[in-house]
Amino acid sequence: MRVILACLAAGILAGVSNAAEKLLKLDLGGGEGMDLILVPAGNFTQGSPPEEGGRGPDENARPVTISKDFYIGRTAVTRGQWERFVAETRYRSEAESGTSGGYGWNGQALEQRKEFTWKTPGFPQTAEHPVCLLTYPDAEAFCAWLEKKVNRKVTLPTEAQWEYAARAGTTSAWPDGGSGNGAWHKGNAGRGTNPVDSKPANAWDIFICGNVSEWCLDWYAPYPSGAATDPRQDNPNLSDKPRRVLRGGSWNRGASNTRSAARYRADPRSRNADTGFRIVCAVEEKAPPAAVNLPPVESSRPSLPPVDELPAGGESDQTKGPTPVETHTHGPGRRSNGGSVLGALVKGFICFLLPVAIVVITILRAMTRRKPPEQRLVSDAFLNRQSRQIAPPVRKTDDGFWINGEWPEGTLLTIRYLVAGAEVVKEIMYRPGQDGQFIFTGGDPGSVSVVAGSHPVDVVAPPLFTETSRSYERSRKDDDDNDPPVRPPIFPSAY
Template sequence: MAIHNSVGMKLIYIPPGSFTMGSPESEVGRETQEIQHEVELTKGFYLGQHEVTVGQFKQFVADTKYQTDGERDGKGAYGANEAGKIEAMHARFTWKTPGFEQTDDHPVVDVSWQDAKAFCAWLSRKEKKTYRLPTEAEWEYACRAGTKTAYAHGDDPEGLAAMGNGADATARTKFPGWSIGIKGRDGHLFTAPAGQFKANAFGLHDMHGNVWEWCEDCYVPNSYPKAKQTDPAGPAEGTARVQRGGGWSSDAKRLRSAARVGRDSVAYRGCYQGFRVVLDPQARDARAAESNPRVLTARDAKLDKEFEYLVFDLGKGVEFKLVKVKAQGQSFRIGSSKQEQEAVNAKYFDGKQPGKLAMENEQAVTLTDDFYLGQFEVTRGQFRRFVEETGYQTIPELTDGGKGWDAKEQKFVGADKRFSWRDTGFDFQTDEYPVVNVAIDDARKFCEWLLKKCDGRVKIREVRLPGEAEWEFACRAGSQTRFHFGDDDERLVEFANVADAAAREMKLAAVTLNGSDGFPFSAPVGRFKPNPFGLYDMHGNVWEFCEDFYGKYSALPKERNALQTVRHGEIRPVMRGGAWHLTGRDCRCANRFIVGSTGRYATGGFRVLCMP
């Protein structure tokens, strides 16, 4: 069960229960202060699914004109340099400038325990509820999520690269002087945007690594009792405060569930520490009983613009968000103009115009209804919830498998029983990556499952894949150019994951762009700029199935947003948007990709449309 607050936080309900706090003597990396003892928590609580972000802290500062301890005393904070070395406190380091790049989606750092408490006090006043830092016992209970192992995923530190952002092979490559024990690669040198790694069983992200997290308790070494404790709040006195979870510069020892450190001052601030918040259970948000899906208005931080969203709670802390597209009565021209086709022919086909371009001949279309469209492509985590609840097996799993990356051959192969939506040959793909290796009927089954989650309090007539007209209208977002931002291919790296310098270095594509988007393969959803409608990854990343079938636009019906049914078109499905291994030719707004009815691709996924 999850609730949401006014600053964009999602908080997960953590039920009451008992657990063994501390670590056994046999645990690798254990410290003597981690004395095992039984703890009972008699009350449930809500805990932030993510660490408090820069964007959320910005709201606090804007509302209160707050200055952090480092800003107020002029001494700044501990920061990082390009060599990965932590530098002494200096005025140039603050929560705004910690020495490395941070977006609004990254966890705020260089904040003291006092700064974190001030944030909680502001949020409590703002919402007339009680927000606070977690106690150390609450933190470890939530981190373990029912486990007794060194980490939430087990005892193997090599699993940390999928669960959290710590000191691993990514850092070793850049900072050879570091002492690093994790051989895996998490892809982040410093902090990572919140929620980029797998969640634990409670649905909480980044409990291992990213940033150390302040707890409410005073820190006294070896203060754990041996007797059972009920709702412990830590030592009554002490100048230091507890921090938990480890950070981006921490090795496996510090990333354990039981690892704890104490900072000597409540004013201490470092570029490797932040916090997450608790909402007291007595102050349960009334929206815990809200409709599923629910409608909310929220601001997109990258566009600094408010949108209306439709949000499904998929359980286990997983959400599914769609953006409202105001389309009723709106007219546009689907397809490509004669001028665009001539330019595309000259640029990409050496003047030898392929017949497929004729199937893009533009047609005026007037849409009949508003709709909600997935803000992102459906992720592995969202599809996983569907499979967990239904036991569904995809067509590739039941037949001859999917397509995937053969590390030995250094190329994509398939169909192959080794590969499915669960495994495409890449161990770096977390639940935040788009799901691939699904056929169109698998995508439709996901939509059917989503429709069954509608409780009737918000009217939803249909949950399905978008029609081509709906998809292209949403992709264009008011434009009639090749891409929603214009005609310049090289700008794609700002908005899309496409074949670029990153792919060229790995010889993944014959034709590439000059710029680099940073991802040689697929990317986690939402990593690039959105279009003006607040939709992400409409160009590139993975191909997206459409509901209707391939046909001439002159046959588009006038009802149901011009949805092209089998009756009007051919039986072959269409995919849109292009993918990470392609350039501007295939990632254009108007480009159409015809596939088989059972086609499945390591570069193909889908997004969902809801018709209110």
């Protein structure tokens, strides 16, 4: 009996040790960390019932299955965590690198100014406040950095993952079952953000809903009818304009917008003082790259024995040909010491110094033949893409440009361009979507230079289309819970 009990106990302990931890602590370096909560796979009803107060017409209920466990940030990404990312990568947000800044708080409303960035949103913040004034690409850059650091897949949450984690098994309008007072919103936040853990957590110990609206992976669109498993909206063309989903409401929006089912949307390059993000992390660590066992490299030329071992007459048994150096013998089958030393020196020159000299000469000739940068208007990759009738790597708009090159995802790119005669330089992580990656310039850009590592690719691309992609700022006067019952419209205006 004791043996059986011991075996059972060992099996239970083994199962516990193999199970994922409920709380995952990530070390960001510099004394900064991040807590993530394990969210189990399961089913829930996404959206809201018709009788729910403050409900929007884009919240039609549907059954959703989340098929895999995942980790989600216990809080929105904090200013301290973002500062750690910036300290390691020297990343500059789009509000910092653009020409017009972001939308910060001027004391009465959100207003766009050059000085408004995540560092200066218009109200005081500490390291425990949620970072804000970041675009969707800014959030993606953080995820790419963290993924490499922790060796797990890191993304923004899908809209379904976000709502599933927010509800934590509840079906009420708010996770706490109340009327919105458990979240920071326009009625109680005090004209700015608050510490990320300053309101009660939900049943799964996640601090979610209110404070800042959070970016999701999905493009905004009405929910398709019927049940769905792990849904994610990847089509940007199912709305009046391509917008990304925002969830959670914020300190600058009414209480009804902090409901678990409430949806909002914004241009991916919107940068507002009430917008932040949280991250989702895979349960499994990435597998290390498989070791490649290559056979020993064999020389294409046969090996030569030492000079002193060559037979008289200067012919090797292996080469059956003339020796690479002339030898002088004194008597049958013998060589002088001087000939042996000289032969060794000449052989060393041929075997080692001559190949190095050939490589150096080849490089120098290639450099002298290379055209200066101002004459190389397009890269070889660009010409190859044109020959395959693929869109060129730069497509301009009136306030930015798309890049769609052949660099691996996660490549660090240095972007240079001109706006109103001024040169702008910024570093980005290449994270292309379906149409590439958009760089917001705030005005019509001139010539664009994209540098990946130490290999410049200079491009001067004509405007291929002129469709505007500017951010739009919604009037906050229309954001009260006392608005007429027609609010929100089917396609609510984005920021």
